[in-house]
Amino acid sequence: MVCALGAAVCFGTATVWQAMAARAAADAGDGGDAALLLRALRQWRYLAGLALDGVGFLLQVAALRSVPIYAVGAALASSLAVTAVVAARLLHVRLSRVEWSAVGVVCAGMAMLGLASGTEGDTGGSTALRWSMLAAAVAVLGLGAVGGRLTGRSRALLLGLGAGLGFGVVEVSVRLIDTLALPDLLTNPAAYALLIGGAAAFLLLTSALQRGSVTTATAGMVIGETVGPAAIGVLCLGDRTREGFAWLAVLGFVVAVAGALLLARFGEAPEPAEEKAAV
Incomplete structure (x- = not known):
């Protein structure tokens, strides 16, 4: 803590x-x-x-x-x-x-x-969860493409939420990387999920803050980076x-x-x- x-x-x-x-x-x-x-x-x-x-x-x-x-x-x-x-x-x-x-x-x-x-939970996380995090990171990029076409509060909210989800992917992926040894790290989908999710989150948040309501974007980010990862930690990783x-x-x-x-x-x-x- x-x-x-x-x-x-x-x-x-x-x-x-x-x-x-x-x-x-x-x-x-x-x-x-x-x-x-x-x-x-x-x-x-x-x-x-x-x-x-x-x-x-x-x-x-x-x-x-x-x-x-x-x-x-x-x-x-x-x-x-x-x-x-x-x-x-x-x-x-x-x-x-x-x-x-x-x-x-x-x-x-x-x-x-x-x-x-x-x-922290003692459950290491399944291979399916690792691939799911990678898929979620790519989906965040897609969410950014959709949100970028919107205007007003809906744009800021969607991009902020997408940024939060990207940061959430980073949080979960850190727990799914159990070794930094190169052979294992390079074959772990969670490592790529961390990189893609973090980069996508930064880009979406920057875009949301540049042309939208700071309050709306940040509120969406807070929800995205807390609720989902917390649920995954409890349900899939054994957090208690x-x-x-x-x-x-x-x-x-x-x-x-x-x-x-x-x-x-x-x-x-x-x-x-x-x-x-x-x-």
Whole structure:
């Protein structure tokens, strides 16, 4: 759980630092997306954000090898609470009472999960599940193609949901990779599912945030990356709770995800001009 919460802190803080760097790069001159990215890459905050993303991913992998998927998924969703608090501090974004309450709700949900979570399941996962994850990763790409043709909230929701499903494929695939030895790794469908699912999720989320509602896209992502993987972990991989604490784990999961959904606008740190409007 320490690794899972550490990953949430890394991802949440990285979002704010990268947003600060992107704004500074935009103020430094004109140009397309490529020019903006090059200017952002010259700023320490953007590079530090990328480094934090890398550390967060390593912590996520370590957590997935130690605790149930449902706990890790809820912890990753709680990165929105970290983003909200860091944005309030560094970007001077004013949080409403409801949003501060949501931060508290997320913390309460994670505390309940921490008390109730057992160790990761001892079921290795079947060959069929590995191929299913690969098929799901490819399906995420197809979902992105369909969502890209839509407009408005439906576009943002579908692309955000697809991104969440892609991140969910990554979560499950980590558990299905039992060795890093090259002969076995290269023949494991879960390894390709992890790469394709992660890349597809990043592309879909980027597209959703560029031309759609941040709140809608992030809400779809939170649902996609928590509910499905949690169910697979319990039903297929043997994830369990501490004896007699199943009810607390379910309650903590629901509370943490609900709190994250209330903070969905922080899927991308708000612009300074939006601060007062968002309160």
